[in-house]
Amino acid sequence: MLVSVKWLKDYVDIDIPPQELAEKLTMAGLEVDEIKVISPQFSGVVVSKILSVAPHPSADRLSICDVSDGAVTYRVVCGAKNIASGDVVPLARIGATLPGGYTIKSTVLRGEKSDGMLCSEAELEIGEDASGIMHLPRTMALGNSLDVALNLTDTVLDVNITPNRSDCLSMIGLAREVAALIGKKLKKPSVKLKESGEDIRSLASVVIMDDDLCPRYTARIIKNIQVGPSPIWMKSRLEAAGLRSINNVVDVTNFVMLEMGQPLHAFDYKFLEEGRIVVRRSKENEEFTSLDGKSRILPADTVLICDGVKPVAIGGIMGGVNSEVRDDTQTILLESAYFHPASIRRSSRKLAMPTDAAFRFERGIDPDGVIQALNRAAKLIAELAGGSICRNYIDEYPRKIFSAHDIPLRYDRIKKIVGTEISARDIKKILTSIDLTVKADGKGRWLVTPPSCRLDLTREIDLIEELIRLYGYHKIPLTLPSISVSETKSLPRIELEGRIRRVLTGNGFSEIINYSFENPLSADILNLPLSDRRRQTVKIKNPLSEEMSVMRSTMVYGLIETAKRNINNGSSDLKLFEIGKVFLSQQDALPDEMNMLSCLMTGRLTDTFWHIRSMADFYNLKGAVDNILFDLKISHCKFKSDEGEPFLHPGKSCGIFYYDEKIGFLGEIHPDVLEKFDLRNKLYVLEIKLDYLAEIWKQNKIQFREITKFPSITRDAAFIIPDDLESAKMIEIILEQQEYLLENVIVFDVYKGKEIPENMKSLGLRFSYRSPEKTLTDSETNTIHDRIINKLISVTGAKLRS
C-alpha cells in the first residue's frame, strides 16, 4: 500500500524523518519496500506580490507588472487578466524551470523587457486551472519557494501489508500503528454531519436476501449535488496513493476507502428502480456490465446488488455502468456494506477482477467501521459537491459479524513463548497503545479485547505476537535449547546419494539439476510404446507453458536436452549426472515418486589433448556403474542385453538387474532419437532407481575376510566362441563348477579378425588359483584348470585357441 506521509500526518503528529518512520514500521512487521519522494515538477518559483499592473503600450492583451519577492522588484510582462496590485502570486524568476523542462529567461515581449513569469496552477501542474494566474493567500511570506510555502513535497512509503493485517489497508489503521510506535495519540477525522430534508426511508429501502454473503448493508442519500472536479488536496492524496481522480463524488468514496479501509459505492439514485436495493446471490449465467464497460457472465453465488428490477453492482467488487455517477447526477445513494470475505475472494478470482474494494473485503473490514465510513463520506460529499444529506440512514444488519472479546492472556505463557521476562506494566502499556482493552481477571490473567478492526486477534498467541512485535524482537536475548534426543533418523538414501556423488565426481561427472516438468511430447520423442508405464504422466493443470506441462517420468529426456544445450555452447565433452525424482501417476491421490540417478556421457574422456585421446563409449559408462557398485559393496548385479529401452541402441544397451529386479538401464541413445534432437554426437546414458539401491545397500554388512599369505598362480586361456555368446555366460559356467581354489577369473582380451572365423570371437580369460592353506604346485593347479576348461568346452562348444 502506498502511504503518503503528509496524509498520515492528518491523523498522527509525526516528528521523525520519513526514513526513520520507515525503519520503525519495518521493524514492527509493516515492511516498507520503497521510499519515494514526490516533489513538484518546477523549481525557482517563489511567492511574490504584485506591486502594480499597467497596460502594455503596444499590446492590448498584455500588461506590465512590477512584482516583488520581498527583496527585489522585477518587471514582468503578463497575459492574464485576473491580476491586480496587491495580489500574491507565484513568480518564476530568471533561471526557474517549469514542468516539461522549460527554463525562464529574460525576454523582450513586444518591445518590453520581461524578467520572469507569473504562473497559473496548470502551468505549475499543481492543479487544472489554466484560466488565469494562481492566487495565493495574501498572508504568505514573500520570497519563499512555492513548494515549501504550499508544502508540495511529500514522501510516499510503499508498505507491504501481510494478509493478516487488513486493518492496515487504511491510513487510520497505519496511523494507529505509527502512534503506538512513536508514542503519540491517534487523531480520528470528524464524522459529524448535518442532515436535512426528507427521511431516507421515504426514498429508499434495502432488502438482504442472502445474509451469509452480506451480513450488513448501510446506505445514505445525498440530494442536489454538483458533480465536478475535486480540490487539489484531494487529488494529490489520491495520486500519492496511486489512484486517479475522477470526480468529487467518486473521489470521496475512494478517499474514505483509503482513509478508513471501508470500500464504498455511490449509485446515481435516479437509475435505481423503485428506490430499492436488493442484495442477493447471482444465478447461473447472469450477465452484467460493470463500470469498466466490460460485459461479463457472472459465476453463481456472486453477491449482486440489485434495484427493484435489475442488478446494479457486483457487490464488493465493482459498480455497474447502468447506475454510474455522471456529470449530471444530482442525487446519490451511498453504500457502505460488509461482504463475506471468502465469497468476495472466490468471485473476484473467478471474474479476474482484483479491485481495491475486493482486496479489502476479502481480507476482512472493520464490521463496526461501516457506519463511520458512511457518515464520513456523506459529510465529505456534502462539503465538496454541495448537496444535502437526507435524514437518517439505513442499517440492515441481519447477521451478527463475529468479533473477539475478553481473550485470556496468561503472564507465564508469555514468558514461556518469548523466553524472557517482560514486566506486567510494559505488557499492559504496549497492548493498550494499539487500542486493545486490557482488564485483569484477578487470577494472574488479563482479559483482552481488541478493537473491532483487528480481525486477526482472536487467540492468546495472537496477543503474544502483538506484544513482542511492539516490544521489539531485538530486545529478546538469544538462548539455546537444551539437547534432547529426537526419534528421527536421517534417511539412508540421503547418505547413499552422498556416496554416489563422491564416486561420480571422482570419475569426472558433474551434477546438474533439470526442471521436474517437461514437454508432453517427450514420450513420443523417446519412442516409448503406448503401453509404457512412463506414459502415465502427472499433468499440471495450469502450466507456465505446454513445454513444461507434465512431470517427468524418466530423466533421459532432460539429460539429452541438457547435453544438446551444452554442445550448442561448444562443450561437447560431457559427463553429467542428476539425482532427483520421477513421477508416475497411479490410482492413489498422489503419484508414485521415485528417486533416480541418471548419467550421461559423450565426447572425449579427458581434457588432455596432447596425451591419450579416447572417446566415451558404453564400457566407460558401465565402468562408472561398476565403481558405484564397488563403493557400495553391492555384488550380484547383472547386465542383461535383451532388457534395453526403446530409446537406446538395440545392440549397445542393457538392463541393470539385482537378482530378478530391474533397477535401471544403460546404453547408447538410439540414432533415431538423436536424429529428432538433431544431434550427431554419440550419447551414453543410464538411469538407476535409487530407492532400490538404498534398500539393498541398507542390508549390506561389511565382513572382513582374512588375507591369505600364500601366492596365487595364474593361467591364461583363449576360447574361440560365437559372437553372441556373452562373456558373462562363460564366466557363469566357470563359476558354476564351484572350484573353491579358483580365486578369480577375469576377461583379459577380446579379439576379432585375422585367424578368427566370421561371426566368432576370441575371448581371453585369466584364471587365478590360490589355496588358503599352502602354496599350490603346478600339477595341482593344472588338474583343476584342465577340469574347468574341459567342462567349459563341453558345455559351450568353444574351441581353445592355441
Place this chain on the structure above:
Amino acid sequence: MISELQKLEKNALAELETAETEEQISNIKTKYIGRKGLLTALLRNIAQVPDAEKPVYGKLCNELKERLNDLFDEKLQKHAANRKQNLLLKEKIDVTLPGNAVWCGREHPVVLVRQEICEIFASFGFSVVEGPEVELDYYNFEALNIPKDHPARDMQDTFYISDNVVLRTHTSPVQIRVMEKIAPPLRILSPGKVYRRDSDISHTPMFHQIEGLLVDEGISFGDLKGILTIFLKKFFGENTFLRFRPSFFPFTEPSAEVDIRCVICGGSGCRVCGQSGWLEILGSGMVDPAVFENVGYNAEKYTGFAFGLGLERMAMLKYGISDIRLFFENDIRFIRQF
C-alpha cells in the same frame, strides 16, 4: 724417510686434484696405494728405517694409506653419482605439460549449499527427512493453517494437478507429515524441490528450500533467535550482522523474517539489496498452536519453532551469482566453477 712420505702425499693430492675421469682417479689410486704402488714401496722400505723410528714410520704409512684411500673413494663415488644423474637427466620430461588425470566433476552449487546447511544443523542434532513433491492440498495448505479462499494463498502462486493435489509450494508440508507420525521431541530438516508458478529474472518455477523444525518442552522465541544466529554466522561468517523482523506466515506465530546486512555492499545500499542494506534470508517463527492441534500435539505442553530458506538465494549470495536461472540451465561452464 718421513719427509718422503710427506712428499708423496703432496704429489698424490696434486694429481688427484687434476684428475677428471673415473679412470684417471683409479689409475692414480693404483699408482700410489696399489699393491705395486709408491706408498706400498715406501712401506716395504721400512727395513732402512732406524729401529727407534720404525713404529712411528709404520704408523704414519698406514695412516697415509687410509687417508688417501678415503679421498680416492670419495672422489670416485662423486663421479659415479654424477654419471648416474646425467643418465637420468637425459630422460628429462616437460613437467609443465598438463596432467593426465580424469578431471574431477563437481556437485551442483545448490547441493553444495544444502550439504553445508545440513551439516551445520546436524551439529544441533537435526536429522534429514523428506516428503513428496506432488502434495495434497491438505498438507501444503490446510494443515498449515492456510484454508481455501484465504488471502494467504496469494503469497504463493500454485501449480495444480487437480483440485486437491498441488506441486508443493514450500517444504513445510513435511513438518505435518512427520509430526503426524512421530511424537515430540523433534529436530528435523527437510530439504527439497518446491514449485511456484512464477518465472522471471529472479524467479524460477522450481527451486529448492530447506525447512527446519524443532519441537520440545520449553522452546522459546529466544531459542529460535539463538539457533538461527549461530547458523547464519557459521554460514556467512562470524562477522555477519543480522536482524529479526516481525512478519506473517500462517503456520507460525509469532513469525520473524531474518535479514542479514547486505554481503555485497555492507549495508550502504546497492542493487542486490534494493538499497535497503539488508537481505532477506529466511522466514521463521514459533509453530502456531493451530498447527499443533492439526497433528494432535499438546500445544500447552510443547512449543517449537520452524524456519525455511531458499537454497538458490543462499548460493547466490555465497558465490555472487546474479541470475537464478543459471542454476537450471546446467551449463557445464557454470557448474565447474564450484
